[in-house]
Amino acid sequence: MTAVDPLAGLDIQHIPGFLKPEAARHWFECLRRGVNWQQEQFQIFGRRMTSPRLTACAGEAGTSYRYAGTAHQAMGWCWGLAELVQDIREAAGWYPNFVLLNLYRDGQDAMGWHSDDEASLGPEPLIASLSLGETRRFRFRRRDNHRTTFAMQLSDGDLLLMWGRSQRDWQHTLPRTRRAVGPRINLTFRRISS
Numbered sequence: 518m519t520a521v522d523p524l525a526g527l528d529i530q531h532i533p534g535f536l537k538p539e540a541a542r543h544w545f546e547c548l549r550r551g552v553n554w555q556q557e558q559f560q561i562f563g564r565r566m567t568s569p570r571l572t573a574c575a576g577e578a579g580t581s582y583r584y585a586g587t588a589h590q591a592m593g594w595c596w597g598l599a600e601l602v603q604d605i606r607e608a609a610g611w612y613p614n615f616v617l618l619n620l621y622r623d624g625q626d627a628m629g630w631h632s633d634d635e636a637s638l639g640p641e642p643l644i645a646s647l648s649l650g651e652t653r654r655f656r657f658r659r660r661d662n663h664r665t666t667f668a669m670q671l672s673d674g675d676l677l678l679m680w681g682r683s684q685r686d687w688q689h690t691l692p693r694t695r696r697a698v699g700p701r702i703n704l705t706f707r708r709i710s711s
């Protein structure tokens with residue numbers, strides 16, 4: 518009998534220190550000050566909600582990504598992001614055309630359980646997630662068994678690659694924390710095939 522691997526399909530690679538500390542600090546400061554961060558409103562089951570974090574997007578001009586009921590239009594690789602895209606391309610051999618930026622101002626800012634499984638990303642998308650600033654806990658759970666979980670700490674300059682069945686079979690979250698924590702920025706690079 519072969520043992521069943523509970524983490525099957527969690528196709529991820531964590532690359533700690535993908536950016537050197539000076540580069541991570543540079544990008545954190547540049548994006549925190551330079552980005553026109555917005556607090557989005559969205560509807561869940563008819564209720565109007567305010568996003569518990571600030572967001573922005575960028576990417577190849579004309580690329581549009583629809584999630585949480587709203588279309589997000591990229592206006593180019595703003596804020597010098599073309600340089601970071603080049604680093605991602607060299608590391609992953611893959612060329613994203615869109616990035617979603619999240620600013621978690623403190624431990625009360627968070628992202629709930631979800632999968633990045635919009636049809637426009639294709640069936641088994643690669644997502645490259647870059648973390649800057651404060652270290653935060655990041656969790657996965659199986660969609661068909663929420664008790665099968667996996668957690669990691671994402672720190673300044675870390676890159677997390679997710680691919681294969683990691684969106685179809687798993688969900689992820691960045692939970693709130695009661696600890697007094699500083700701000701964190703996360704960039705999820707994606708390839709939209711409109």
Ligand SMILES: O=C(O)CCC(=O)C(=O)O
Pocket residue numbers: 617619628633646648655671689691703705
């Ligand atoms: O902040 C993070 O590490 C995760 C962000 C995320 O899951 C997303 O933007 O879809």
Ligand SMILES: [Mn+2]
Pocket residue numbers: 631632633689
């Ligand atoms: Mn996500």
